[in-house]
Amino acid sequence: MSMPTIQIGLLGLGNVGTGVLNILTHHADMLSQRTGKKLKVKSILVRDLAKYHHYKMPGVKLTSKPEDILEDPDIQIVVEAMGGENPAYGFIKQALTSGKFVVTANKEVVSKHKKEFFELAKQHKVDIYFEASVGGGIPLIRSLKVGYAANQIQSLYGILNGTTNYILTQIGDQGMEFDAAIKAAQKLGFAEADPTMDVSGLDTAYKLSILAAVAFKVDVQVSDFHYEGIESVTLKDIQLAKELGYAIKLLAIGYRMGSAGMVFRVHPTMIPLDQPLAAVRNEVNAVFFVGDSVGESMLSGKGAGGSPTGSAIVSDIVDIAFDTRVRVSQDGNGHRHVVLDGVESPHYENKRNLEDALSKVNLVNIEDTYSQFYLRVLVTDTTGALAKLASVLGDQEVSISKMIQRDMVGNCAEVVIVTHKIKESYMQQALSNVKALSCVKKVESVIRVGLEEV
Numbered sequence: 229m230s231m232p233t234i235q236i237g238l239l240g241l242g243n244v245g246t247g248v249l250n251i252l253t254h255h256a257d258m259l260s261q262r263t264g265k266k267l268k269v270k271s272i273l274v275r276d277l278a279k280y281h282h283y284k285m286p287g288v289k290l291t292s293k294p295e296d297i298l299e300d301p302d303i304q305i306v307v308e309a310m311g312g313e314n315p316a317y318g319f320i321k322q323a324l325t326s327g328k329f330v331v332t333a334n335k336e337v338v339s340k341h342k343k344e345f346f347e348l349a350k351q352h353k354v355d356i357y358f359e360a361s362v363g364g365g366i367p368l369i370r371s372l373k374v375g376y377a378a379n380q381i382q383s384l385y386g387i388l389n390g391t392t393n394y395i396l397t398q399i400g401d402q403g404m405e406f407d408a409a410i411k412a413a414q415k416l417g418f419a420e421a422d423p424t425m426d427v428s429g430l431d432t433a434y435k436l437s438i439l440a441a442v443a444f445k446v447d448v449q450v451s452d453f454h455y456e457g458i459e460s461v462t463l464k465d466i467q468l469a470k471e472l473g474y475a476i477k478l479l480a481i482g483y484r485m486g487s488a489g490m491v492f493r494v495h496p497t498m499i500p501l502d503q504p505l506a507a508v509r510n511e512v513n514a515v516f517f518v519g520d521s522v523g524e525s526m527l528s529g530k531g532a533g534g535s536p537t538g539s540a541i542v543s544d545i546v547d548i549a550f551d552t553r554v555r556v557s558q559d560g561n562g563h564r565h566v567v568l569d570g571v572e573s574p575h576y577e578n579k580r581n582l583e584d585a586l587s588k589v590n591l592v593n594i595e596d597t598y599s600q601f602y603l604r605v606l607v608t609d610t611t612g613a614l615a616k617l618a619s620v621l622g623d624q625e626v627s628i629s630k631m632i633q634r635d636m637v638g639n640c641a642e643v644v645i646v647t648h649k650i651k652e653s654y655m656q657q658a659l660s661n662v663k664a665l666s667c668v669k670k671v672e673s674v675i676r677v678g679l680e681e682v
C-alpha cells in the first residue's frame with residue numbers, strides 16, 4: 229500500500245520558511261517513517277519571485293499568487309512564515325475557512341486574533357498550531373497544552389526575547405553600554421535593523437498574551453496589561469544588581485492573585501542569582517512555571533533562528549500528520565464534508581482547539597500588585613539628605629531592606645535602595661514625593677525585584 233501524502237503550502241521563504249523547507253527535505257525519510265505519511269511542500273508563496281530565482285526545488289511551485297496555495301484543494305496544511313499582521317491575518321482566516329490546518333510562527337497575528345482563529349478552526353473542524361510563535365525551538369505550547377495538562381498553572385515567568393536577553397547579558401559580561409550591545413546583537417543577526425519591537429517589550433508582551441491563552445486559558449490582549457522594555461537599564465544597574473546578588477532580565481510574568489484575579493505584566497526584573505532564570509544567558513529563552521501537580525518546572529532552549537524555529541514548525545506539521553485521520557473538503561454545491569478514518573463524520577469536533585477553554589478573567593491592575601523595588605537615586609551631599617529620603621519613603625509605607633551609599637557622582641552621593649514588598653501604587657506615590665525633594669537631584673533607576681509568587 230502506498231504511503232498517503234500530506235501536501236503543504238508554505239507562505240514565506242525567509243529565515244523561517246527556509247528552515248522549514250530544509251528540515252522537511254533533509255529529514256523526509258525520517259519524518260515519513262515517524263508519521264506514516266509523506267510530508268510534501270507543494271507550493272511556496274513569496275512577494276518578489278526574482279529574489280528567489282537561484283532556488284532549485286524540484287517538484288515545488290514558487291508563486292507570488294496567494295490563491296495558488298489558499299485555493300488549492302490538495303493542500304491540507306498552510307504554513308504561514310511571512311510575519312506581520314497583514315496580509316497574514318486574512319490568509320490564515322481564508323485557510324481555516326477552507327478547512328485547511330494552519331501552522332504559524334507569527335506572534336503578532338496570533339496574539340491579536342487568536343480568539344477568532346480558534347473559533348474559525350472549531351467551526352471548520354481543523355486547528356491552528358503556533359508552537360514557533362513563542363520561544364522559537366522550545367516546545368512550549370505543546371508542553372503547556374498537553375504535557376502539563378494535568379496541572380492548573382499557578383504562575384509563569386518567561387525570558388521570551390532572545391535579542392533583549394543577549395543585550396542584557398553582553399552589557400553585564402563585556403561592560404558595554406546599551407547602544408554598543410545592540411550593535412553587537414545586530415552584527416550577529418540576533419537583532420533586527422529596527423529593534424524597537426524587541427527592546428520596547430512589545431514582542432515579549434505578544435508572546436505573554438499567547439502563553440496566557442495556553443497556560444491559563446485566558447483571553448488577553450497586550451493593551452490589557454502593563455509592559456515596558458529594557459531601554460532604561462544601564463551598565464551601572466546591571467553591575468550593582470550583580471553585587472547585590474541579582475541578574476536583570478526582561479521578564480514576562482503571569483500569576484493568579486487569589487480571588488482578585490490574574491496578573492500579567494512585562495518589565496525588567498532583578499532575579500536572585502540562585503533562581504534558574506538568572507542563569508539563562510544571551511539569545512537563549514526560558515519559561516519557569518509552577519503547576520499545582522508538578523511543582524516548579526523550567527523549559528529552555530534557542531528562542532530564534534531559522535533552524536530552531538523550523539524545528540518547532542515541523543513539530544506542528546508532524547502533530548497534524550499524526551492526527552489527520554480527518555479530511556475536510558467542500559463539494560460542488562458548497563457543502564462541507566468531514567471524513568474521519570474514511571467515514572463521513574459531520575459531528576466530529578477537534579478537542580485540541582483552545583476555543584472552548586478560553587475565558588475572560590478579572591485582570592489585576594499593576595497599581596494593585598506588590599513588589600520589592602531597587603532604586604538608584606542621586607542626592608546632594610548635605611546633612612540629613614538620607615534621613616529625608618528614608619522619611620519620605622516611609623510616609624508611603626515603603627520600608628527599606630537595604631540602603632547603600634555609593635561613590636560620589638559630581639557633587640551628589642549615589643544612593644542605592646532595595647525596599648521590602650510594597651503595593652505598586654504606594655511606591656509610585658513615594659517616588660513622585662522623592663522626586664520633589666530639594667535634596668534629590670535625580671531618580672536614576674527604578675527596577676522591580678524578585679518573582680512575586682515564588
Ligand SMILES: NC(=O)c1ccc[n+]([C@@H]2O[C@H](COP(=O)([O-])OP(=O)(O)OC[C@H]3O[C@@H](n4cnc5c(N)ncnc54)[C@H](OP(=O)(O)O)[C@@H]3O)[C@@H](O)[C@H]2O)c1
Binds near residue numbers: 276277312534
Ligand atoms: N527569524 C526568526 O528567528 C523567527 C523566530 C520565531 C518566529 N519568527 C517569525 O517567523 C515569521 C517569519 O520570519 P522570518 O525571519 O523568516 O522573516 P523574513 O526572513 O523576512 O521572511 C519573510 C518571507 O515572507 C515573504 N513575504 C512577506 N510578506 C509577504 C507578502 N505580503 N506576500 C508574499 N510573501 C511575503 C517574504 O518574501 P519576499 O522576500 O519576496 O518579500 C519572505 O520570503 C515572522 O512572523 C517572525 O516573527 C521568526
